Amino acid sequence: MKELAKAYNPKEVEEKIYQAWEVSGFFSPKIDEKKKPFVIAIPPPNVTGELHMGHALNNSIQDVLIRRKRMQGVPTLWIPGTDHAGIATQFKVEQKLQKEGLNKFDLGKEKFIEKVWEWKDEFEATILGQLKKIGCSCDWSRTRFTMDEGYSKAVLEAFQNYWDKGYIYQGERIINWCPSCKTSLSDLETEYQEDEGHLWYIKYPLAGDKNSFITVATTRPETMLGDTAVAVNPKDDRYTNLVGKMLVLPLIDREIPLIADDAVEKDFGAGALKVTPGSDMVDWDIGQRHKLEVIKIIDEDGKITKDGGKYAGLDRFEARKKVLEDLESQGLLEKIEDLPHNISVCYRCATHVEPLISKQWFVKMSELAKSTIEVLEKGDVTFTPSNWTKVSIDWLKDIKDWCISRQIWWGHRLPVWTKDTETKVSVESPGDGWVQSEDVLDTWFSSALWPFATLGWPEKTKDLEYFYPNSVNITDRGIINLWEMRMIFSGLEFMKEIPFKEIYINPTVFNKEGKRMSKSLGTGIDPLEMVDKYGADALRFGLLYQTTGTPDLKFAEDTLQMAKTFMNKIWNASRFVSMKLGDYEQIGELKFTENTEADKEIKKQFEAVAKSYNENLERYRFGQAAEEIYHFFWHQFCDVYIEKTKEQIPYPLPENPDEKLIKETKDNLLYILKNSLVLLHPMIPFITEEIYQTLPIEGKKEFLMVEEWVS
Numbered sequence: 001m002k003e004l005a006k007a008y009n010p011k012e013v014e015e016k017i018y019q020a021w022e023v024s025g026f027f028s029p030k031i032d033e034k035k036k037p038f039v040i041a042i043p044p045p046n047v048t049g050e051l052h053m054g055h056a057l058n059n060s061i062q063d064v065l066i067r068r069k070r071m072q073g074v075p076t077l078w079i080p081g082t083d084h085a086g087i088a089t090q091f092k093v094e095q096k097l098q099k100e101g102l103n104k105f106d107l108g109k110e111k112f113i114e115k116v117w118e119w120k121d122e123f124e125a126t127i128l129g130q131l132k133k134i135g136c137s138c139d140w141s142r143t144r145f146t147m148d149e150g151y152s153k154a155v156l157e158a159f160q161n162y163w164d165k166g167y168i169y170q171g172e173r174i175i176n177w178c179p180s181c182k183t184s185l186s187d188l189e190t191e192y193q194e195d196e197g198h199l200w201y202i203k204y205p206l207a208g209d210k211n212s213f214i215t216v217a218t219t220r221p222e223t224m225l226g227d228t229a230v231a232v233n234p235k236d237d238r239y240t241n242l243v244g245k246m247l248v249l250p251l252i253d254r255e256i257p258l259i260a261d262d263a264v265e266k267d268f269g270a271g272a273l274k275v276t277p278g279s280d281m282v283d284w285d286i287g288q289r290h291k292l293e294v295i296k297i298i299d300e301d302g303k304i305t306k307d308g309g310k311y312a313g314l315d316r317f318e319a320r321k322k323v324l325e326d327l328e329s330q331g332l333l334e335k336i337e338d339l340p341h342n343i344s345v346c347y348r349c350a351t352h353v354e355p356l357i358s359k360q361w362f363v364k365m366s367e368l369a370k371s372t373i374e375v376l377e378k379g380d381v382t383f384t385p386s387n388w389t390k391v392s393i394d395w396l397k398d399i400k401d402w403c404i405s406r407q408i409w410w411g412h413r414l415p416v417w418t419k420d421t422e423t424k425v426s427v428e429s430p431g432d433g434w435v436q437s438e439d440v441l442d443t444w445f446s447s448a449l450w451p452f453a454t455l456g457w458p459e460k461t462k463d464l465e466y467f468y469p470n471s472v473n474i475t476d477r478g479i480i481n482l483w484e485m486r487m488i489f490s491g492l493e494f495m496k497e498i499p500f501k502e503i504y505i506n507p508t509v510f511n512k513e514g515k516r517m518s519k520s521l522g523t524g525i526d527p528l529e530m531v532d533k534y535g536a537d538a539l540r541f542g543l544l545y546q547t548t549g550t551p552d553l554k555f556a557e558d559t560l561q562m563a564k565t566f567m568n569k570i571w572n573a574s575r576f577v578s579m580k581l582g583d584y585e586q587i588g589e590l591k592f593t594e595n596t597e598a599d600k601e602i603k604k605q606f607e608a609v610a611k612s613y614n615e616n617l618e619r620y621r622f623g624q625a626a627e628e629i630y631h632f633f634w635h636q637f638c639d640v641y642i643e644k645t646k647e648q649i650p651y652p653l654p655e656n657p658d659e660k661l662i663k664e665t666k667d668n669l670l671y672i673l674k675n676s677l678v679l680l681h682p683m684i685p686f687i688t689e690e691i692y693q694t695l696p697i698e699g700k701k702e703f704l705m706v707e708e709w710v711s
Contacts, residue, residue: 002694004578008571010535014686018132021689026706028139029075031466038069039077039470041451042138043483044146046085047120048092051130053517053555054476054509056527057547060540060683061506061622062474063136067682068617070137071709077467078137079454081144082124086411086443087181087189091348093119093410109409116410120145130528134536135685137705142463144454146446147412154453155446156415156427158494163425167364168404172294174277174284175358175403176344179302180351183407184360186442187400189482190353192342199269201334202327204230207246207255214239214247214258215334217269219341220279221327222320224249225308226297227256229275231286234260236271250332251323252309261286278357296357316354361405361414361439368489369396375498381488384504384620385549388480395481404442411440448486451499458494470500477505477551504620507553509543514554530560537684538563541626544683548623566630567687570680573638574691577669580649584666586698592671593664598644605636606672610710613679626683633676645669670695675710 005012021027029037040062045055062078070076090104093116097103104112124145131138144151162168176185200221203213214230227249232239239258246255263286264273277287277294287294295307304311304319311319327333344353373396375381376389383389405414417424417434424430449457451473455464469491475483484503491499511517517524530539542560546553594600609632616625648665650657674695681688681704692704701707 002578002696004571004575004691004694006575008535008567008687008690010531010537010567010686013690014133014135014536017686017689018135021137021703021705022132022140024703026070026703027078027137028141029077031462032075033466035073035075037075037077037467037471038066039079039467040066040472040474041079041454041470042081043473043475043479044081044083044144044447044450045127046088047082047123047127047145048085048088049123050126051527052509053525053527053543055130056134056530056539057509057543057553058474058476058506059131059134059136060543061504061547061620063134063540063685064544064617064622064682065472065474066137067685067705068709070705071678071681071707072711073708077139077142079142079144080128080131080136080138080140081450081454082120082127082146083443083447084120084145084147084411086406086408086440087178087183087185088348088443089116089119090408090410091181104409112409120147133528133531134540137685142454146443146450150456150459151446151449151453152412153427154449154457155412155441157458158445158449158490159415159441160425160427161494162363167368168361168425169364170359170361172357172359173362173401173403174279174281174355175360176353177300177356177358178346178349178351179300179354180349181346181408182300184358184403184405185346185353186403186444186482189347190344191347191350193345193350194340195343197339197341197343199337199339200324200327201270201336202250202274203332203334204247204250204272204274206242207248214242214272215270216272216274217337218274219339220320221323222304222311222316223276223279223297224274224323225252225304225311225319226276226278226295227274228277228287228292228295229256229259229290231259231261231264231273231275232271233264233266234262236264236266238271250330251311251326259286259290261289280355284357294357298354298356300356300358302354360403361416363402363404365399365401368493369399371492372396372485372489375488375492380501381498382502384502385551388477388503388505392480392485396485402442404445405439406442407438408440411443412446413437414439414441444482444486447483448490449494451487451491452495468495468499469497472502472504473500474504474506476508478508480505505551507547507551509553509555512554512556514552517555525555525557530557534560534564535567535686537567537687541566541684544622545626545630546623547626549621566634567684569634569638570684570687571691573633573642574673574694576642577673578694580645580669581666581696584670584696586667586670586696587663590667590671590674590697592668595661595664596644596648598641598648599665599668602636602641602668602672605632606675610675610679614711617682629676629679629683633680637672637676641672642669670697677704678707678710681705681707 066078176190197219199217201215201217203215206212242258243260245258249256275283275286277284277292278296298316299305302316304314306312373393376393414437415427416437417430419434451470452468455467487499538560542563592603613625645665649662677688677692689704
């Protein structure tokens with residue numbers, strides 16, 4: 001056995017080993033029609049910056065599964081790639097330009113897009129390099145980007161398919177609008193922040209009777225300028241005799257009806273709801289039922305429109321102050337109550353989202369949701385943890401049509417063409433005089449195709465035929481609806497087959513105090529800094545050790561110190577075995593011989609841990625698997641068996657040593673060490689590979705990563 005250095009230094013080992021792995025070609029599977037492949041498509045990181053600790057956990061988990069299947073002799077494919085992340089990436093590039101005293105309009109669209117591609121190239125290289133740093137054994141020859149040429153073709157073909165089936169339409173709806181990013185957002189692209197808000201009670205006079213009022217309560221008084229009705233619950237006896245009468249809209253002096261609708265909550269405020277169909281989704285629905293006029297009172301810049309009378313042109317929050325001042329001066333502001341509540345903000349820039357009426361492109365979701373519900377209810381696609389199945393089904397049953405158009409420059413332009421008053425959908429230009437839409441598609445429209453577009457769809461490639469469907473998808477709970485559900489219905493729609501059978505939802509990583517990790521908030525931790533401090537194996541093992549089935553993982557750096565200590569223990573134990581082996585030569589197949597009670601006990605313990613370890617990995621119980629292999633190697637192999645072997649291989653040797661016992665004890669040490677390295681390899685690939693290369697085993701594989709698995 002080659003001599004190991006006195007201490008393990010990850011910096012001297014990791015890059016050297018990874019380069020050898022990459023050159024070997026073992027990351028790229030061969031198509032073998034006799035074997036069913038194991039396939040994972042990486043959740044593509046956004047090209048918005050560097051990886052965070054959540055990425056480190058997610059990709060460590062994937063690599064554990066990939067490496068184990070590869071060692072089991074299964075054709076194993078891990079598809080890497082990145083996502084163009086339309087709104088997020090454009091926002092980052094605009095921020096960069098602002099620091100240079102520029103904006104996108106200074107550059108113009110063409111030059112701005114060039115800048116975004118430069119950004120993409122830089123950060124994609126960074127991201128892929130970081131994945132390699134933590135040991136990810138992806139097939140880099142199959143790396144994809146959601147805006148590469150082939151993938152872009154897939155996106156446009158999908159749009160064409162939906163259009164031809166009548167699933168895509170253009171229409172005016174209430175959508176979420178970010179006045180800062182100047183684009184529509186889906187419900188899933190908004191986040192919520194608690195706001196120390198208020199509930200303002202406003203008097204709406206009855207027409208022809210200035211002394212009689214209906215009081216409404218609102219959290220957004222500025223939108224009253226676009227009210228077209230006041231609604232009450234039909235079962236609310238307080239207003240039964242007033243329904244159908246006209247009210248005078250304060251400040252605007254326009255008459256609006258008092259209507260009855262079941263959507264109104266009797267116990268909220270005064271039980272009367274101001275209805276602004278152009279500025280609220282609930283109000284929009286009420287307006288549609290009652291055929292109310294729709295007034296767009298706030299525009300795309302977040303300012304009051306011309307319909308706001310003297311308030312026109314004011315910023316929405318300035319308008320709020322002015323409206324309240326005028327209501328109070330006219331004696332129409334009855335009272336104010338504190339009302340802490342959640343407000344919607346843009347998931348990228350944190351600007352208050354404005355619900356407003358807008359003409360956008362939508363995908364009809366009724367049939368697509370139905371097919372997805374069916375496969376979830378039948379168990380064709382299963383979740384771990386299983387509770388996410390019901391959560392997903394409930395969301396699908398109440399799903400709204402999907403707004404897929406975005407008013408930004410970076411992304412896949414809609415294949416929608418106009419000429420005079422005619423509109424066509426076509427992947428290619430229909431000819432001279434046709435002008436393509438400037439809108440781009442929602443980023444999630446393209447990533448929904450990821451499991452099959454990465455394999456060459458819509459072309460009928462060998463990869464697509466052999467490697468689809470994927471085996472499992474692993475992600476964070478935050479994008480179950482954004483991504484998982486959309487991949488399922490996209491797979492059913494375009495491939496007529498589910499994209500994967502299993503979904504594992506990994507824990508969300510928070511800091512030690514349970515706060516969201518964020519560099520801007522000072523709570524973020526760079527995984528590459530942890531690699532530099534502790535080594536990639538320690539980072540991986542420390543994260544996996546903390547993955548115990550809870551929905552949240554509170555990252556604790558001391559767990560990485562524990563993992564680093566464990567790496568040192570593995571190294572030192574291997575050095576001890578090396579010294580005990582001396583000039584050892586293997587005779588025949590490496591096997592274990594039970595000569596002593598210590599031999600019998602360690603063999604029994606190893607077989608038990610191998611069985612349990614495999615079962616835990618099959619069930620995505622990574623923390624339990626890490627803990628038991630840690631306990632076995634440290635406490636049973638090192639603390640007990642290695643100590644016992646000092647008696648079986650005494651030093652110095654007696655005058656008439658038991659050569660057979662000594663030789664078989666050396667076999668046993670090598671057997672347990674080698675097979676422990678096999679089990680540990682998926683979790684800690686670098687140190688195990690380095691040690692494996694020194695083992696004096698005849699006929700061993702070129703790399704541990706393709707050694708035969710221990711079942």
